[in-house]
Amino acid sequence: MSAAVELASSRVLVTGGAGTIGSHVVDQLVDAGAAEVVVLDNLVRGRLANLDRALRRGGDVVRVVEGDIRDVALVHELTRGRDLVFHLAALRITQCAEQPRLALESLVDGTFTVLEAAAEHGVAKVVASSSASVYGLAEEFPTTERHHPYNNDTFYGAAKAFNEGMLRSFKAMYDLDSVALRYFNVxxxxxxxxxxxxxxxxxxxxxxxxxxxxxxxxxxxxxxDFVHVEDIARANLLAAQADVTDTVFNIASGTxxxxxxxxxxxxxxxxxxxxxxxxxxxxxxxxxxxxADVSAAREQLGWTARxxxxxxxxxxxxxxxxxxxxxxxxxx
Ligand SMILES: NC(=O)c1ccc[n+]([C@@H]2O[C@H](COP(=O)([O-])OP(=O)(O)OC[C@H]3O[C@@H](n4cnc5c(N)ncnc54)[C@H](O)[C@@H]3O)[C@@H](O)[C@H]2O)c1
Missing domain, CATH: 3.90.25.10 (UDP-galactose 4-epimerase, domain 1)
Incomplete structure (x- = not known):
């Protein structure tokens, strides 16, 4: 069965949608003709002002819910009836080091809740934000997705690596389609x-x-390896549209x-x-x-940094x- 999801007329949940990258994903979803874009963000870092453009252009399409991905009932309620989930909510690497328990609850348990809800409510695909932090200091350059994750020693990178494994396990257990994107320096x-x-x-x-x-x-x-936030958002949309599942991609400029x-x-x-x-x-x-080696994203998603x-x-x-x-x- 195809893992490609049409964006026009789609009903979408974006966690962390008021943040730097999430708000650009929302902008591009509105431009792509999505029918419904629900933003779930607890605003610990994101700002409602980031959604000004999206609300101006797609006021009847975009709905902002101030809430937490750790709120199991809320996540299930917002996931019901959605075709796609873009999962971006997370804490920054520095805050994870300072508050590892909060990081565990948000990045790991929160991501579990998002995937559990997506599987239960028949979401067609989850596009999740991972990070180059899973590599730590890599041993090979340009670094491909096949590089091992054992040089990472940050809690943030550990949580992102675990989340990638969790995505794969949800495909195996529940046939939930997903793509994870390892952004480099945004x-x-x-x-x-x-x-x-x-x-x-x-x-x-x-x-x-x-x-x-x-x-x-x-x-x-x-x-x-710097990559512009609008290019990252475009990679998210292409990951949803491509007939690709159960895969991770480096998202970087390759310079x-x-x-x-x-x-x-x-x-x-x-x-x-x-x-x-x-x-x-x-x-x-x-x-x-x-x-980063970005050839996989180019070949399988049709994405390169512009x-x-x-x-x-x-x-x-x-x-x-x-x-x-x-x-x-x-x-x-
Ligand atoms: N910016 C980077 O350099 C970079 C690099 C690699 C990966 N990433 C990943 O990309 C994603 C988006 O990052 P960003 O740069 O836009 O960060 P950001 O902090 O701007 O956005 C994250 C959003 O998630 C929200 N959030 C945090 N905890 C939440 C919770 N428990 N419930 C609901 N909302 C919550 C925040 O309020 C914020 O709006 C994250 O998963 C991040 O780990 C970012």
Whole structure:
């Protein structure tokens, strides 16, 4: 039987749909003609403002439910009658390290509830967010999906690896179709600006705008594989539409960029002639290299990253500056 799901007229649940990536998935589902898009988000990190565009364009299509994936009855209620589930709700890697029990309950138990409900209510497919963190520091580059997960030593990566196994077991036990997507280093509009776990790019933009040089923690030689949030959302939709199940895919640009190079390219995107400075390296998530092999996603999903880093950074800066202006105009 085909595992391809039509998006036009589909009824969809998006967990974590008010977050950075989830809200872009919602935007693209509205554009693709979905009939119903229910967002389940407890707003620990996401923002309702991230859904402004989707609500403007698809006000009668999008429904936002403020609630938790740990609420078993609610998850079942919202899953009944849905064709597709995009499961994105999760805590960040740093918060998982600080609150591992909460991480266990949210990432692992919460994901179990989402899959249990999907299987019970006959959902055609689940598209789940995994992470490059399952690899830890990989031994081979470019890293393929067949690389083992035993170099990971983070609770977050362990939970994501377990979730991938759980997806496979739900296929074996209940014939629930699913795809898991291992995102590499995600950036773009709607990154968390105000939260505790702000990303390095946000901290650098703040400094550069204040006339201070970007601060690189460590020597800056570690590399990342950056992929724009709109490309990630498009991968989610393609994973639903493709006749593919029980499979994981790397979702990345397939190019590596060092932190030093990133700082230089951000400075250029912001029109600044400052030079970066260095500080002490971070302890958590000390992965020194990331570079994905993305051929599986290209061949089986028809997906490749479209937004290059310089174009993506210019868009990020534009969005961030608009957010800053809005913040300044907001009443105290
Ligand atoms: N951003 C990255 O660099 C990256 C990389 C790899 C994987 N991922 C994965 O992609 C997914 C989306 O990430 P994102 O960057 O959009 O993060 P995000 O924090 O912006 O979005 C996650 C959303 O989930 C919500 N949430 C958290 N716990 C919840 C709960 N118990 N019940 C309901 N909602 C809950 C948050 O409020 C938030 O809106 C996550 O699964 C994340 O692990 C992200």
């Amino acid at each position: 950036y773009g509009p709607r990154m968390d600006v105000w939260g505790v776990y702000t990303e390095v790019l946000i901290r650098w933009m703040e400094r550069i705008d204040a006339g201070e040089p970007p601060l690189i923690l460590g020597d800056g030689l570690q590399t990342m 590596e960029t060092s932190l030093r190079e990133l700082a230089d390219r951000l400075l250029a995107a912001m029109g600044s002639d400052l030079a970066p400075v260095h500080g002490e390296a971070r302890k958590v998530n000390a992965v020194t290299r990331r570079l 937004i290059g880093l310089d174009e993506g950074l210019r868009g990020l800066v534009e969005w961030w500056r608009a957010e800053q202006r809005l913040g300044q105009e907001a009443p105290a």
